[in-house]
Amino acid sequence: MLADADGYIPPQLLPVRDAPLTVDRPASTLGWLNQSPTAAALARLATDSRPVDHDVLDRLGVDLDVRQLRAIPVNTGVLPERNEPLVSVERWLGQVLADRPGRHAVLVRPFAEWVLLRARRRAQTRPFTQAAAADIRSRVLIALQF
Numbered sequence: 001m002l003a004d005a006d007g008y009i010p011p012q013l014l015p016v017r018d019a020p021l022t023v024d025r026p027a028s029t030l031g032w033l034n035q036s037p038t039a040a041a042l043a044r045l046a047t048d049s050r051p052v053d054h055d056v057l058d059r060l061g062v063d064l065d066v067r068q069l070r071a072i073p074v075n076t077g078v079l080p081e082r083n084e085p086l087v088s089v090e091r092w093l094g095q096v097l098a099d100r101p102g103r104h105a106v107l108v109r110p111f112a113e114w115v116l117l118r119a120r121r122r123a124q125t126r127p128f129t130q131a132a133a134a135d136i137r138s139r140v141l142i143a144l145q146f
Contacts, residue, residue, distance in 0.1 A: 001039060002046040013046055015076040038068045045069075054082060058091070083123050085133040090116060092137060100144060108143045115139055 002009045002017050009017055020026040020033075033039040041060065045052050052073055060066045073079040093112050097105040115136050119128060 001033065001043045004047055010046060010051075012052055012078055013073075015078055016042070016072055019072070019076045036068070037065045038072070041065060041069045042072060052078060054079060054087075058087075083128050085130050086116075086119060086123055086128045089119070089133045089136050093140065096140065096144070104144055108140065111143050112140045 002013050020029045023029050033042075045056070048056065050056055054070075057066060057070050057073075057079075060069070067084075070079075070084075074081055093116065097109060097112070100108075119132065119136060122128065122132075
């Protein structure tokens with residue numbers, strides 16, 4: 001699944017290849033991979049010429065399959081962990097401001113960036129949760145309505 005037509009596996013993905021060998025029930029892990037849409041996406045990543053990073057995964061979307069796919073390289077140490085709720089707010093902000101009239105975005109963007117800056121600082125010392133992300137979205141939407 002991770003090899004190209006010549007059997008080559010990118011060195012970056014060797015920990016992913018070896019991961020099923022370290023679990024209590026490798027057969028069930030392999031069975032899941034064979035039946036999951038995540039496996040097909042993982043195979044596409046392996047044949048992509050770009051190194052696997054969070055940006056490449058971000059371009060795939062935000063659905064459950066992509067979240068499961070992201071967990072594989074993160075849990076095997078291929079990619080560093082990141083604060084997904086905070087990243088989701090940053091991505092959402094770009095989308096929501098792009099859909100608004102320019103004059104609204106110009107007024108709200110500095111406020112939204114300030115809120116995000118505060119959130120990033122707080123996330124360094126305590127968990128940034130989905131509830132915190134929802135609060136930021138709410139504040140930005142209220143500012144846009146105002």
